[in-house]
Every structure is written in C-alpha cells, then in structure tokens.
Amino acid sequence: MPELASVNGVVTPIEEATVPIEDRGYQFGDAVYEVIASYGGRLLAFEAHLQRLTRSMKALAFAPMPLDSLRGAVVGLFERAEIARAAVYLQVSRGVAPRNHAYGAAMDPQIVITVREVVEKPAELRERGAAVITVPDERWQRCDIKTVQLVPNAMAKQKALDAGAFDAIFISREGEVREGTSSNLFAVRDGCLITHPLTPNILPGITRRLVLDICRRERLTVEERIFLEDDLFAADEVFLCGTITEVLPVAAVDGQPIGDGGAGAITKRLYDGLLALAVGTG
Numbered sequence: 571m572p573e574l575a576s577v578n579g580v581v582t583p584i585e586e587a588t589v590p591i592e593d594r595g596y597q598f599g600d601a602v603y604e605v606i607a608s609y610g611g612r613l614l615a616f617e618a619h620l621q622r623l624t625r626s627m628k629a630l631a632f633a634p635m636p637l638d639s640l641r642g643a644v645v646g647l648f649e650r651a652e653i654a655r656a657a658v659y660l661q662v663s664r665g666v667a668p669r670n671h672a673y674g675a676a677m678d679p680q681i682v683i684t685v686r687e688v689v690e691k692p693a694e695l696r697e698r699g700a701a702v703i704t705v706p707d708e709r710w711q712r713c714d715i716k717t718v719q720l721v722p723n724a725m726a727k728q729k730a731l732d733a734g735a736f737d738a739i740f741i742s743r744e745g746e747v748r749e750g751t752s753s754n755l756f757a758v759r760d761g762c763l764i765t766h767p768l769t770p771n772i773l774p775g776i777t778r779r780l781v782l783d784i785c786r787r788e789r790l791t792v793e794e795r796i797f798l799e800d801d802l803f804a805a806d807e808v809f810l811c812g813t814i815t816e817v818l819p820v821a822a823v824d825g826q827p828i829g830d831g832g833a834g835a836i837t838k839r840l841y842d843g844l845l846a847l848a849v850g851t852g
C-alpha cells in the first residue's frame with residue numbers, strides 16, 4: 571500500500587515527486603486544491619469536490635480542463651495506491667511560465683495528486699472535544715475560492731498548537747465567527763444549529779453541506795446566518811467540520827468551556843450521521 575504522487579500523470583513515491591521551480595503555484599500561490607477522504611476504499615463526495623475545484627479554477631480564470639481527465643487521474647492514482655482510508659490531495663496550478671505577475675495567455679494547468687493514509691484523531695479528542703483559540707481573520711476577501719494561499723491559516727494553526735490548543739477560529743473585525751483553519755464551524759443553542767452563511771468570507775465546505783443534509787433529514791433546525799463571538803461562548807455545543815476533521819466537538823474556546831465541555835448530543839448524532847454516509851450505510 572504505497573503512498574503515491576502523480577505530477578501530470580507521472581507516478582512516483584511522494585518523496586521523489588518534483589515540480590518545476592517556475593510553476594506559478596510555487597511562485598505565486600496561483601493554484602487551487604481539494605482534499606478528498608476515502609472510507610473503506612470509497613471516496614466520499616468525490617463529485618462535489620470536483621465541482622468545487624472547477625468553480626475555483628473558473629474564479630481564477632484558469633484554462634478550462636476536461637473534468638473526465640481529472641476524475642480519471644484521481645481514480646487511477648487512488649486505485650493504484652490501494653489505501654482504503656486515504657486522504658487524496660489534488661492541486662491544479664495555472665501552469666509553468668517565466669516569472670511574471672501577469673499570466674497573459676492561457677497555459678497548461680499542472681496537476682499534482684498525492685494519496686496518503688489518514689492519521690485518525692485520538693478517540694479521546696473525539697469524546698472530550700478540542701480546545702480552540704480565536705484569531706483575527708487576516709485572510710483575503712475571497713476565502714470561498716480554495717487556493718493554496720494558506721499562510722494565514724498555517725500561522726493561525728501553529729499559534730493554536732503553541733497555545734496548547736487544537737485549532738484556531740477566524741473572527742472578523744466586527745466580531746463575526748467565520749471558520750477554522752481547515753474546517754467550518756457550527757454552534758448549537760437550545761437545539762438550533764447556527765453556521766456562517768455562504769459568502770466570500772468562508773469556504774463552502776463539502777462536509778458543511780453533508781452536515782446540512784443530515785440536519786434536514788433528521789429535522790434539526792439550522793440557521794445559516796452571521797453570529798458573533800459572544801454567541802459562541804453562550805453556545806451549548808460547538809463543532810468543527812471538514813474532510814479530515816469530520817465532525818469534531820469543541821470543548822473550550824480561549825480557555826472558556828463550551829456547554830458541559832464534552833461532545834454534545836447533537837454533535838455526536840451528526841458525527842454518526844457523517845460516518846454512516848461515508849461508509850455507505852447512511
């Protein structure tokens with residue numbers, strides 16, 4: 571079960587894969603990406619990830635690319651790696667060209683794919699919940715496009731780890747709760763779920779959408795609306811959701827416990843619902 575990389579179709583072990591130094595992803599962060607998880611050898615919400623990638627590419631005016639070739643490249647590498655519980659990373663950069671801010675005429679997009687084993691989160695973290703810190707959202711104003719420009723996310727995540735926490739939550743200048751460094755966020759108050767609406771300020775998470783689908787099915791009330799940091803502290807439950815994060819309870823924000831401090835009943839229900847979807851029983 572080898573962990574593999576593919577660079578424009580050339581397959582190697584990950585540590586042997588290289589890209590040209592004038593790849594615009596490398597020099598300008600001019601690339602978009604997806605992370606797709608598999609459960610029992612089955613990719614979860616693969617088509618939704620491909621659709622979002624297409625949207626990101628369009629938003630950055632990349633040369634159009636046939637979806638079938640991307641789909642085939644991902645499936646080919648995933649099957650070759652034979653890793654049942656994998657994280658598939660798919661990155662498309664605008665292309666390779668002599669360094670110049672302007673990109674001018676269309677160039678051939680470069681496709682990088684890796685397949686790695688998912689490192690599962692400790693059961694204790696899932697049961698007791700994660701501590702998070704809040705950080706000012708200093709990212710650009712198109713966080714709905716999934717680009718590889720992740721320095722603010724990386725710095726916020728490191729700040730959280732340095733503070734002994736698991737993750738950081740981006741808060742706008744106005745005190746609005748946005749999302750985690752690689753996940754979306756839900757709060758639960760009096761049985762009602764609240765999450766940031768889809769605006770350019772957050773990523774339209776695939777897991778967020780799956781969670782909303784489960785809520786609809788289970789007749790849970792959800793409000794997609796702006797809410798404030800104070801609402802977070804007053805919540806009964808808070809959880810993060812994302813492809814690798816899955817549904818993860820938040821036990822404390824900036825050292826203040828949320829609800830009873832452990833995984834809440836609704837969070838647990840949604841985690842179970844997500845896993846059922848993932849393994850094909852939901």
Ligand code: PDD
Binds near residue numbers: 750776778
């Ligand atoms: N990140 N918000 C941000 C900023 C993210 O980077 C991600 C995903 C999400 C959740 O989206 P999804 O449910 O589609 O995974 C929300 C990926 C996993 C990453 O950067 O590794």
